Amino acid sequence: MLGSDDGSEGDSTGSLVVDGRDPRAARGVAGLVLQDPDSQVIMARVGDDVAFGCENLGVPRDELWMRVREALELVGLGVPLEHPTDALSGGQKQRLALAGALAMRPGLLLLDEPTANLDPDGVREVRDAVTAVLGTTGSTAVIVEHRVEAWLDVVDRIIVLGADGRIAADGEPRAALAAQGAALAAAGVWVPGREPTIARRRGPGERPTMLTADSLTSARVPQQPLRATVAHPLEVTVAAGEVLALTGPNGSGKTTLALTLGGLLPPFAGEVRASTELAAGAGDQPIRWRSRELLTRIGSVFQSPEHQFLTPTVRAELELGPRAVKLSDTEVARRTDDLLSRLRLDELADANPFTLSGGQQRRLSVGAVLATRPRVLVLDEPTFGQDALTWAGLVELLEQLRSEGTAVVAATHDPRFVEQMRAREFAMPGRRP
Amino acid sequence: MSGAEETGRAGRPGPAAGRYAAAFRAINPVAKIAASLLIAVTLALSVDAASALTALVLEVALLPFAGLTWRAFWRRTAPVWFAAPLAGLTAALYGRASGHVYLDWLVVHVTDGSLHLAVITALRVLAIALPAVVLFATVDATALADGLAQRVHLPARFVLGALAALRLVGLMRDDWAALELARRARGVADRGRIRRFAGLAFAIFVLSIRRGSALATAMEARGFGGSGPRTWARPSTFGGREVVLIAIGGLIAATAVAVAVLTEQWAFLGT
Numbered sequence: 001m002l003g004s005d006d007g008s009e010g011d012s013t014g015s016l017v018v019d020g021r022d023p024r025a026a027r028g029v030a031g032l033v034l035q036d037p038d039s040q041v042i043m044a045r046v047g048d049d050v051a052f053g054c055e056n057l058g059v060p061r062d063e064l065w066m067r068v069r070e071a072l073e074l075v076g077l078g079v080p081l082e083h084p085t086d087a088l089s090g091g092q093k094q095r096l097a098l099a100g101a102l103a104m105r106p107g108l109l110l111l112d113e114p115t116a117n118l119d120p121d122g123v124r125e126v127r128d129a130v131t132a133v134l135g136t137t138g139s140t141a142v143i144v145e146h147r148v149e150a151w152l153d154v155v156d157r158i159i160v161l162g163a164d165g166r167i168a169a170d171g172e173p174r175a176a177l178a179a180q181g182a183a184l185a186a187a188g189v190w191v192p193g194r195e196p197t198i199a200r201r202r203g204p205g206e207r208p209t210m211l212t213a214d215s216l217t218s219a220r221v222p223q224q225p226l227r228a229t230v231a232h233p234l235e236v237t238v239a240a241g242e243v244l245a246l247t248g249p250n251g252s253g254k255t256t257l258a259l260t261l262g263g264l265l266p267p268f269a270g271e272v273r274a275s276t277e278l279a280a281g282a283g284d285q286p287i288r289w290r291s292r293e294l295l296t297r298i299g300s301v302f303q304s305p306e307h308q309f310l311t312p313t314v315r316a317e318l319e320l321g322p323r324a325v326k327l328s329d330t331e332v333a334r335r336t337d338d339l340l341s342r343l344r345l346d347e348l349a350d351a352n353p354f355t356l357s358g359g360q361q362r363r364l365s366v367g368a369v370l371a372t373r374p375r376v377l378v379l380d381e382p383t384f385g386q387d388a389l390t391w392a393g394l395v396e397l398l399e400q401l402r403s404e405g406t407a408v409v410a411a412t413h414d415p416r417f418v419e420q421m422r423a424r425e426f427a428m429p430g431r432r433p
Numbered sequence: 434m435s436g437a438e439e440t441g442r443a444g445r446p447g448p449a450a451g452r453y454a455a456a457f458r459a460i461n462p463v464a465k466i467a468a469s470l471l472i473a474v475t476l477a478l479s480v481d482a483a484s485a486l487t488a489l490v491l492e493v494a495l496l497p498f499a500g501l502t503w504r505a506f507w508r509r510t511a512p513v514w515f516a517a518p519l520a521g522l523t524a525a526l527y528g529r530a531s532g533h534v535y536l537d538w539l540v541v542h543v544t545d546g547s548l549h550l551a552v553i554t555a556l557r558v559l560a561i562a563l564p565a566v567v568l569f570a571t572v573d574a575t576a577l578a579d580g581l582a583q584r585v586h587l588p589a590r591f592v593l594g595a596l597a598a599l600r601l602v603g604l605m606r607d608d609w610a611a612l613e614l615a616r617r618a619r620g621v622a623d624r625g626r627i628r629r630f631a632g633l634a635f636a637i638f639v640l641s642i643r644r645g646s647a648l649a650t651a652m653e654a655r656g657f658g659g660s661g662p663r664t665w666a667r668p669s670t671f672g673g674r675e676v677v678l679i680a681i682g683g684l685i686a687a688t689a690v691a692v693a694v695l696t697e698q699w700a701f702l703g704t
Contacts, residue, residue, distance in 0.1 A: 039644055039648050040651040042597050042600070043596075043597075047666075048666060051666035052666075056661075057656050061668070101655070104655065291617045291622035292623050300618040302618070307608070320620070
């Protein structure tokens with residue numbers, strides 16, 4: 001929606017006036033910061049990136065560089081102008097995008113879930129930068145967000161849109177939340193004090209070890225961008241019926257470790273061994289298993305669901321795994337129907353996975369992996385950017401699987417997930433300085 | 434372009450390390466293109482050994498001063514050293530036959546004429562490609578875009594769009610790696626490689642379009658594509674260094690022609 005506010009995309013009906021003008025004529029009056037840090041970086045160097053908007057507005061060169069320095073200072077991005085933008089963290093990239101918008105001296109800032117893709121440190125960084133900017137410039141900001149808590153002390157007014165697109169609440173933040181809190185929480189908004197809780201289930205009687213990682217290290221290899229450097233040899237065990245949370249800041253190697261445990265990346269040194277029970281005749285090193293052998297043993301859910309989808313419909317996506325392990329047609333249909341209803345995707349069975357909402361995509365990506373009933377489930381940031389409803393549905397599903405004896409490994413920086421799943425936390429060792 | 438990183442810093446320093454390399458790198462990319470174009474166009478006009486050899490000798494004498502370390506030089510030019518003999522071999526086997534016949538098999542005729550042509554072809558590929566590759570190795574993409582827009586006056590929309598798209602290549606590589614692993618995780622990586630490659634290529638295509646349109650939105654949000662006049666944050670200067678570099682290119686081309694004409698080998702367009 002913010003995209004169209006800026007006059008940059010989409011069709012509209014009704015009227016929209018920015019600063020008394022048609023938004024298309026008022027380019028630069030509104031500064032826009034979007035959700036995905038990666039797709040907003042335009043230039044290779046920090047200074048050039050911030051300057052880009054000013055160039056387009058025709059700001060003279062001398063004034064332009066003054067504005068660039070000023071904007072970088074406002075958002076607290078203390079890197080040299082020559083600093084490569086590729087080397088910035090997610091939080092820094094969002095502050096760079098904010099600086100780029102600010103340098104255009106907009107009267108209005110539009111922020112579209114600016115912190116949804118960030119870890120908790122990044123969220124704080126961006127929130128503080130926005131607060132500082134508004135304090136200094138006195139401009140107006142419109143923030144679209146479903147994690148309200150971080151912004152509660154920053155905003156003057158909250159407008160809540162209902163699922164039907166109508167305005168459900170409008171007013172002073174705490175008053176609006178107090179009046180509409182229950183309804184908002186029911187609609188999936190993260191209302192402070194009304195976060196979802198998950199009922200603890202009994203675990204399985206026996207909890208045999210499934211995976212063991214011995215002196216495991218992994219290193220970044222130029223041709224394999226997914227590998228981050230893990231500083232120290234790691235010892236990790238994963239048992240049936242438990243939840244293991246891999247925690248640590250961005251870049252600490254959580255994803256690399258998850259992919260290695262999932263039998264997708266070869267260990268750089270050390271090894272990952274499957275127990276005899278998990279291996280079920282397939283050899284004790286998951287990385288040597290065939291792709292099809294992984295399906296019933298270890299299921300991996302990627303951070304970005306889009307990387308995982310392979311078929312044109314939701315139903316086909318769920319059927320893919322069961323067909324690959326040669327289940328009978330009736331069994332495939334039974335499992336697919338069961339998952340469709342459990343994931344509340346039955347009405348979308350014929351939809352293209354790429355057209356689903358973020359929450360639906362996440363549920364489908366988990367469901368597609370569950371269809372072959374792997375004994376170990378490895379998830380990378382499963383709760384990333386979810387509204388409270390989707391979050392609760394997913395966490396409940398994982399808790400149910402755990403109680404049935406599935407081992408769950410999750411790379412996450414969601415403290416609430418760790419707490420509600422009663423996860424055993426494995427803090428990634430810090431990066432070697 | 435990662436050229437900037439391996440000039441003057443990485444590896445054993447060549448004759449052109451440190452401040453000199455930095456200065457060479459700062460030469461306007463438009464001048465680098467112009468210099469290598471001068472040589473390429475001139476050498477393309479004639480098919481003879483003398484001009485190619487003359488140009489090559491002058492180039493080899495000057496290339497060490499082109500701001501690259503030796504390691505970067507060999508790494509960058511490796512494809513050229515591979516392609517030149519290959520082009521020569523093709524000429525030897527299939528080139529216009531004349532003189533003594535050494536081998537005659539179906540369409541393959543190795544003769545005096547074709548061997549002569551082979552040598553000329555290999556020299557020509559080297560003489561044209563070496564300066565182009567070496568000069569391009571030190572070109573910074575941003576500076577090139579600035580030069581093309583401000584000096585050559587190509588449309589800013591086109592130049593900056595291409596520059597921004599270049600950034601997506603890195604993201605595409607990450608996507609590719611993730612897609613490959615995801616396929617293994619989904620149980621479909623045991624099947625034929627070629628089919629998998631086609632599937633991956635399509636998925637990358639779809640993801641790139643999505644990333645591209647997201648980037649376009651971000652660019653438009655910063656006022657890109659507006660109707661007003663645009664300013665340039667970085668001046669694209671064209672001074673003494675640029676003129677000297679182009680002059681060197683012109684001099685190499687002129688000397689090559691002169692030597693070829695004097696030795697009566699100049700053959701305009703192969704005649």
